[in-house]
Amino acid sequence: MKKWSFTTLLIIVLTLMPISQIEWNTEAEASPAVKANNQVISNIAAPNKAVKEKAPVSNTGFLPKVNRSYTYKPSFEDAGPKTYTASKNESIDNSVELLEDDYIGYTYIENQKQLSLGVAYSDIFFFSLSYPMKEKTTISDTDYSYDGNTETTPVYVESTSATVKTKAGTFNNVVVLKYPNGSKIYLAKDHGIIRITDFEGNITTELISVK
Secondary structure (H helix, E strand, O other): OOOOOHHHHHHHHHHHOOHHHOOOOOHHHHOOEEEEOOEEEEOOOOOOOOOOOOOOOEOOOOOOOOOOEEEEOOOOOOOOOEEEEEEEOOOOOOEEEEEEEOOEEEEEEEOOOEEEEEEOOOOOEEEEEEOOEOOOOEEEEEEEOOOOOEEEEEEEEEEEEEEEEEOOEEEEEEEEEEOOOOOEEEEEOOOEEEEEEOOOOOEEEEEEEEO
């Protein structure tokens, strides 16, 4: 039997093989793709995976817009409606007042470290919430007492990307803060509080109109 050299056999095989089957794959061997017209084309369809956007981190922007009226029902005081006019407090930096009448109402104060809400023209604060507010983390609500001492309450940031519908409209990227007793505060950019619920989920305060 005649013995063929390796080189001779290789030439015969290459001659008999269809051209379409002769590929010296470099990129194709390393990945499931073929090369055509100097472009690598994948042979495997990319799976349809929804790209989940990261929840925004809130670190300012909750002061109500001045020269607007904000109506709440239930209001901050009772079940009836109350309308407050937003105006800048010239004596306090980065603050906006929501006044029902002269000197009667509330004051928001905001800086890079915290957002506070208190009774206008007083030392009484309902909350002083720390920034930044990042979803699924815990922030602090600091209570400043008359004797100079402070007490902090842990507040869970349930969401920074909630969509909340109220009679005043639909708000996106709402921050939902949950207190240890189960009550929640809902904050929207350029509006401040748009809703408060108690530990059972009942609405105790809600924004119903902005003009």
